[in-house]
Amino acid sequence: MNDKLREKLIDIEPYVPGDQPKGEGIIKLNTNESPYPPSPRVAEALKNINPSELKLYPDFVCTELKTVLGENYGVNTNEVFLGNGSDEVLALCFKAFFNSDEPILFPDITYSFYSVWAELFKIPYKRVPLKDDFTLDVEGFLNKNGGIVIPNPNAPTGIYEPKSGIEKIIRGNKDSIVIIDEAYVDFSEEGSIAELVHKYDNLVVVQTYSKSRNLAGIRFGYAFANPELIGVLEGVKNSFNSYTINTVTKTLALESGKDRGYFEMCVENIKSTKAYLITNLKELGFTVCPSSSNFVFATKADTDCKALFEYLRSKNIYVRRFDAPKISNYLRITVGTDREIYALTEAISDFLNK
Numbered sequence: 001m002n003d004k005l006r007e008k009l010i011d012i013e014p015y016v017p018g019d020q021p022k023g024e025g026i027i028k029l030n031t032n033e034s035p036y037p038p039s040p041r042v043a044e045a046l047k048n049i050n051p052s053e054l055k056l057y058p059d060f061v062c063t064e065l066k067t068v069l070g071e072n073y074g075v076n077t078n079e080v081f082l083g084n085g086s087d088e089v090l091a092l093c094f095k096a097f098f099n100s101d102e103p104i105l106f107p108d109i110t111y112s113f114y115s116v117w118a119e120l121f122k123i124p125y126k127r128v129p130l131k132d133d134f135t136l137d138v139e140g141f142l143n144k145n146g147g148i149v150i151p152n153p154n155a156p157t158g159i160y161e162p163k164s165g166i167e168k169i170i171r172g173n174k175d176s177i178v179i180i181d182e183a184y185v186d187f188s189e190e191g192s193i194a195e196l197v198h199k200y201d202n203l204v205v206v207q208t209y210s211k212s213r214n215l216a217g218i219r220f221g222y223a224f225a226n227p228e229l230i231g232v233l234e235g236v237k238n239s240f241n242s243y244t245i246n247t248v249t250k251t252l253a254l255e256s257g258k259d260r261g262y263f264e265m266c267v268e269n270i271k272s273t274k275a276y277l278i279t280n281l282k283e284l285g286f287t288v289c290p291s292s293s294n295f296v297f298a299t300k301a302d303t304d305c306k307a308l309f310e311y312l313r314s315k316n317i318y319v320r321r322f323d324a325p326k327i328s329n330y331l332r333i334t335v336g337t338d339r340e341i342y343a344l345t346e347a348i349s350d351f352l353n354k
Ligand SMILES: *Cc1c(COP(=O)(O)O)cnc(C)c1O
Pocket: 032, 084, 085, 086, 087, 088, 111, 151, 155, 181, 183, 207, 208, 209, 210, 216, 220, 221
């Protein structure tokens, strides 16, 4: 390729998702998926999809789906925006709401996609350092900015910032859009701040069915905000791709949303396995961040956690590690089944006794 041709190509460093290894005997604790299948109602609905329906473009508005989401989180149907996974919803939010010469703000240790979208859309950004204990520095988000995005609970720490702190940030930034990425909020004690969209016209709350709803494979995410912001998001989406919710996703997401009992059971199972995982890790000498999510973030001071990460992978156990300042000796471990966590614990113990 000649240089003049190469000049025309965008120069980007993309987000790198966790490995998706396939095969027998693999224990996959690296991308925060659920170890459980989706609701039986989802399986039933999948069987009943008429292939003939698929010849048509999907439902453009998905009113029933928005209504069910609204009922589950206390917002109105016109306060809901749907997308092909929350990554898409977040990307569209960046495009729609971050249009300032001032930098947008997000924590220094956080979801690594934020800086990727900022680079892609040429949005200036600044990282606000977490405190030494990895909690959010609320005051740091009260400086002049072009917008804010914060995951709550944060990733990859799993730490939840109480509603009072988040509300202080929303209140202190009346002239900026504040996006709260609630990918893991269903695992927290205090829960979602979705209902605050009635109170603040600068708040956008983003959620996903990939983690707590056991449906990463259908790609379904959504945002809650006041109708005016939702209208702008719809406008950006319709300037890019009008049909982001396919017919299969729509049908399955609807059934999952209606099955509150199964959802709550899965969340409770994960919380109880998480307690078991944390106990085991502490017994092995690890320091574990307080987790309000379906993963834990842990380190062991006198241990090379990169070597441990590689040892686990050699035993077909996949966890996640980030080559980034301050957290390079940490492992992020998704809460799997009790049996998977038992196998993980045994393998870590073998590594430490080598
Ligand atoms: C997993 C995750 C997402 C993306 O979820 P999808 O809906 O699968 O695109 C967004 N934000 C955070 C913080 C996540 O961990």
